[in-house]
Amino acid sequence: MGIQVGSPAPDFAGEAVVGTDFKSIKLADFKGKWVVLFFYPLDFTFVCPTEIVAFNDHLEEFKKLNTEVIAASVDSKFSHLAWNQMSLDKGG
Template identity: 50%
Template sequence: MSLLNTEILPFKATAFHNGDFVEVTEQDLKGKWSVVFFYPADFTFVCPTELGDLADEYEEFKRLGVEIYSVSTDTHFTHKAWHETSDTIAKLQYPMIGDPTGRISRNFQVMIEEDGLAERGTFVINPEGQIKIIELNDGGVGRDASELLRKVKAAQYIAAHPGEVCPAKWKEGAETLSPSLDLVGKI
């Protein structure tokens, strides 16, 4: 069963955020747009490039009212150690959630049971707590924060404009479509 358009499941975890350990629950993801960004492990290879890319675009996400939550099956202590030893990870201003029990990873169906690690999964969640975008990548394929921004803008646009849809490669300010019988076979 797809998680698309389902409500996020309950969880409680500790995150490393701006030098502190903070509690994060599913309730923190509600009331605003959120991105939950799963990655396999700290101190690895592709993961810091992705997290650094998100850090570079973080102000734009914030401008859109979006909070980012990175999640791996590492502990919040490991997140702190990585943040303190890597110039790339030191740029992160968004919460780094520890999921050592795998509960959050299982809630989002990205847990690799035999490895105890999370897949590269990206989830965009609306203010009501519903999953609106899901992206899964193979372990060796890194994600692009600018493409994620485009998708978030599209999701926010259609949420604010019922009856319209965003075509392929849609960018903020571009023309959208209003599905109707008149469009059938004309695109």
Template identity: 55%
Template sequence: MSLVGRQAPHFEMETALGNGEDFGQASLSDYKGKYLIFFFYPLDFTFVCPTEIKALSDAVEEFKDLDTEILGVSTDSKFSHRAWIATSEEDKGLGGLNFPLAADYKKEVAEAYGVLNDEGIAQRGLFIIDPEGIIQYQVITPDSVGRSVDETLRVLQAIQAGGLCPANWRPGEEML
């Protein structure tokens, strides 16, 4: 079921911060007044997940320029997140991030967003939540397919443009 156009389900979760040392908290209300790229991924210490997580981390300044924050979440614990962030890339870790990873250990948030699979693991889902807490975009992909940072940026820019944007629209191009 699509959540687009609906109020984003509330969440409060513990996080592992991008420095790989500290813990924090994140809730939907923390992002009020900003756009949020809220994405789910299956598990820490896997194969496709680090490619997209690092790609989003590398693009964090582009998102910040668009008044947008990023929060990743899986059903792993905050301790697993911290260990994965702190582990070097050479040793199959993330080697630091520019945003936190939230722990949906009870699986309540993944269920509320419709991405919890039958095995109790979050599917690869991405949501763009606007400053008023309304979901403007959602995409769920197979676990074997990483998401495109460029496409996420393009969709965010199209949403922020506030008009009718044709396929492959880019900022500066005509809208319909």
């Protein structure tokens, strides 16, 4: 039987961009917190930037609720870093 609603998610690990640094993370790092894990198609696209910006705009509210937000796509960590450093008016 697969994962059931209400069951803990299986642990996963990956490389993340945190600020301007690369960091290895795993779901277990956030034990005791709520986690919002959202997926988006690619960096440097205009498919869903408003949703990503909205998550970013509300990060402090999530933190007050003991919640971490993790975004994931198929891009490399280098692409994530470049996109993260680009200004919104230029597509970042």
